Amino acid sequence: MTKVVYHVLSEIPNEPEILFMEPDLLEVSKESIELYESRKIGNPCPENEAWVKLGQEFYAVGFLAQKCFDARSNLEDLKYEKAILKVLAVVGAIAVKHNLSAQLNLSLALLLPYGEWEDRKKLEFGLADALSNFYFRGQHFKVILNVFQCKPEGGGLVLTRSKKLGVKFNSMNIAVLMLGYRDISSVVFEKGVSSGSSDKYGLTWMLKNIKNSTSGQNLTNLVKPVHLSGSSPAPKHFKSLAKSKKEEFRVEEISRLVQITAQSRKEYWNKIRDWISVNISGYMDLIIIGGGTSKYFSKELKKYFSSTEISWAAELERDVILAFDLPPRKDELALRFTDIYGLFLYLQNTVYNMTNQG
Known part of the structure; x- marks a missing residue:
């Protein structure tokens, strides 16, 4: 979107x-x-x-x-x-x-x-x-x-977090990891000096695996059931995707979707884990994690970064929910707006300062 x-x-x-x-x-x-x-x-x-x-x-x-x-x-x-x-x-x-x-x-x-x-x-x-x-x-x-x-991408989150950290920011090693629909990207700050990378390993990488291993599916229709199924895909999540009019074939279709989704999820996490190991290497004081796909792998990410402090979307999700009166779990909409909201606050402050100085 x-x-x-x-x-x-x-x-x-x-x-x-x-x-x-x-x-x-x-x-x-x-x-x-x-x-x-x-x-x-x-x-x-x-x-x-x-x-x-x-x-x-x-x-x-x-x-x-x-x-x-x-x-x-x-x-x-x-x-x-x-x-x-x-x-x-x-x-x-x-x-x-x-x-x-x-x-x-x-x-x-x-x-x-x-x-x-x-x-x-x-x-x-x-x-x-x-x-x-x-x-x-x-x-x-x-x-x-x-x-x-x-x-x-991730700039709105790091700007928000850096404001809270103040002068400490430039003495820390901080990584921003963004997991989105199309891309995965990172920006690493080592004592204030930044570097970064991005690749097209967003959620679509996994959805394409599922689409190519099943019949008659498309990426758009797969998003919601895959996301809702989380780490435990079950038949109830995929009933709406069955195409056949015969019950026995529908059961087979759904079973196949469950199996392929579980398999693709493992493969996709392995891909993400390998990407992170290459692009966020060395000791980090703080990992800021955002993007609409981040909650889908929250358990895996917590385990992977178990020895590092994690800031989930720079703690902006609740601020977004309150600012725009969003339902807390409305298709993870609030989470997807956190990076933009952080950037908006930064822009708003910039414009305010320019206006007052002028």
């Missing part, structure tokens, strides 16, 4: 809000957009009906791309290349939701996998140019990018 924490500054005091959109993105023709507009009924929320015109090209973003144009996320694409269009869609959606002017000032902070973080300057220049002249659902926007911050 595209996950956003935002705050609209206005004369009337208001609180930060969250917004999330499906990750899909697809270039479409002008005629396709015109046909969609001529046939639609009702007035969907802007984040669910997001289309952008940039230059002479049209793009459907999020739920609209998925539902009406059959877009499918390509997990091999670079995040930063799609980030520009997704930011345009998000800014447009927020502006429409809150009846904002088409000429806006924007302070923006983003997270990228460590392996793509080197492209942050290209991303900043591309964003500033695109934001200055684009259309969202036919409305022309001119947005000035006043502040831009880009950190590696």
Whole structure:
């Protein structure tokens, strides 16, 4: 998902809000957009009906791309290349939701996998140019990018934790480990000096194993039952995935899914463990662990780092639940927002300091 924490500054005091959109993105023709507009009924929320015109090209973003144009996320694409269009869609959606002017000032902070973080300057220049002249659902926007911050994934968590540690941070060995849907990444701080790495060994690595060893399954439908089954896959978790109409075949399908999930989980943990041993080596005073997949392997991670202090999502999960009134176990949504929320607080503080100094 595209996950956003935002705050609209206005004369009337208001609180930060969250917004999330499906990750899909697809270039479409002008005629396709015109046909969609001529046939639609009702007035969907802007984040669910997001289309952008940039230059002479049209793009459907999020739920609209998925539902009406059959877009499918390509997990091999670079995040930063799609980030520009997704930011345009998000800014447009927020502006429409809150009846904002088409000429806006924007302070923006983003997270990228460590392996793509080197492209942050290209991303900043591309964003500033695109934001200055684009259309969202036919409305022309001119947005000035006043502040831009880009950190590696896990940056929001480490910024939060470093604030608590103060001057001690630069005398410690600290690692941030992020386990996500697409990537696994780490940033290691040794006496304040950072290094990092990332690879495409997110949860999809395991889901692809299951998909390739079973019949008729897809990654999207596998996510929830696999996640809910945890370390003990059982038939009850996979009943909804059975395709056959004959009961005896359904039982076989479910049994196969349970077996393959348990096997794939072990293989995936071995892959993660080996990756960690290579990329987080040596003595660490503290391990900060985050990402939507981290709870899925919480027992294994606790055992692996048994001699090291662990900070789970920099203790931000409850803050997110309280700030946005989220159900504690709503699809681990709060956990998935912790890194972004930590970065948001950092950006908010930066903007506040700049405003007061100005």
